[in-house]
Amino acid sequence: MNPVVSIALLLSVLQMSRGQKVTSLTACLVDQNLRLDCRHENNTNLPIQHEFSLTRDKKKHVLAGTLGIPEHTYRSRTTFTSHNNIKVLTLANFTSKDEGVYTCELRPSGQPSDGFSQTVHVLRDKLVKCDGISLLIQNTSWLLLLLLSLSLLQATDFISL
Numbered sequence: 525m526n527p528v529v530s531i532a533l534l535l536s537v538l539q540m541s542r543g544q545k546v547t548s549l550t551a552c553l554v555d556q557n558l559r560l561d562c563r564h565e566n567n568t569n570l571p572i573q574h575e576f577s578l579t580r581d582k583k584k585h586v587l588a589g590t591l592g593i594p595e596h597t598y599r600s601r602t603t604f605t606s607h608n609n610i611k612v613l614t615l616a617n618f619t620s621k622d623e624g625v626y627t628c629e630l631r632p633s634g635q636p637s638d639g640f641s642q643t644v645h646v647l648r649d650k651l652v653k654c655d656g657i658s659l660l661i662q663n664t665s666w667l668l669l670l671l672l673s674l675s676l677l678q679a680t681d682f683i684s685l
């Protein structure tokens with residue numbers, strides 16, 4: 525691998541440590557309910573706006589959040605919980621009618637252009653149960669990314685240059 529690629533990789537890892545970035549969005553099933561885990565950075569004290577939405581047949585439906593107005597049909601089916609660096613949305617009674625691309629978007633208040641988002645394509649047949657997915661994943665993924673980038677750099681002898 526050439527050094528330019530290594531530098532780009534390192535930069536992208538470093539960039540992840542700045543801003544209120546959405547680091548991952550995952551979907552899984554709890555009984556008949558869809559659970560969306562939106563993990564993000566928390567390194568600012570600015571209030572933050574969020575939005576969960578579903579895009580289906582090219583139409584966007586707001587499910588929950590403070591950015592757009594949640595659609596009435598979803599409001600009664602969603603439950604939202606938030607911790608320091610994870611926002612969790614549960615959509616009750618998930619069926620194939622709810623398949624589509626789910627988006628989690630975060631935006632600092634008063635900065636309309638500066639949002640971060642992640643998407644996940646949810647298909648009923650491909651959904652896994654939530655059991656195996658731990659909230660601890662976030663902690664270890666950082667370390668893994670760092671180790672990965674370091675070993676990549678080492679592999680190209682970048683460090684010894």
Ligand SMILES: *[C@@H]1O[C@H](CO)[C@@H](O)[C@H](O)[C@H]1NC(C)=O
Nearest residue numbers: 556600601602615616617618
């Ligand atoms: C989910 O479906 C069950 C059975 O059809 C129903 O009793 C329940 O009210 C539904 N839950 C929501 C949140 O719509």
Ligand SMILES: *[C@@H]1O[C@H](CO)[C@@H](O)[C@H](O)[C@H]1NC(C)=O
Nearest residue numbers: 566567568571572607608609
């Ligand atoms: C970020 O963390 C602080 C405590 O460490 C908490 O008070 C704040 O609400 C968190 N922000 C978000 C957006 O979760």
Ligand SMILES: *[C@@H]1O[C@H](CO)[C@@H](O)[C@H](O)[C@H]1NC(C)=O
Nearest residue numbers: 609610658659660661662663
């Ligand atoms: C990350 O690890 C710390 C302790 O090592 C723990 O207190 C914290 O809850 C963990 N964060 C998550 C998201 O699990």
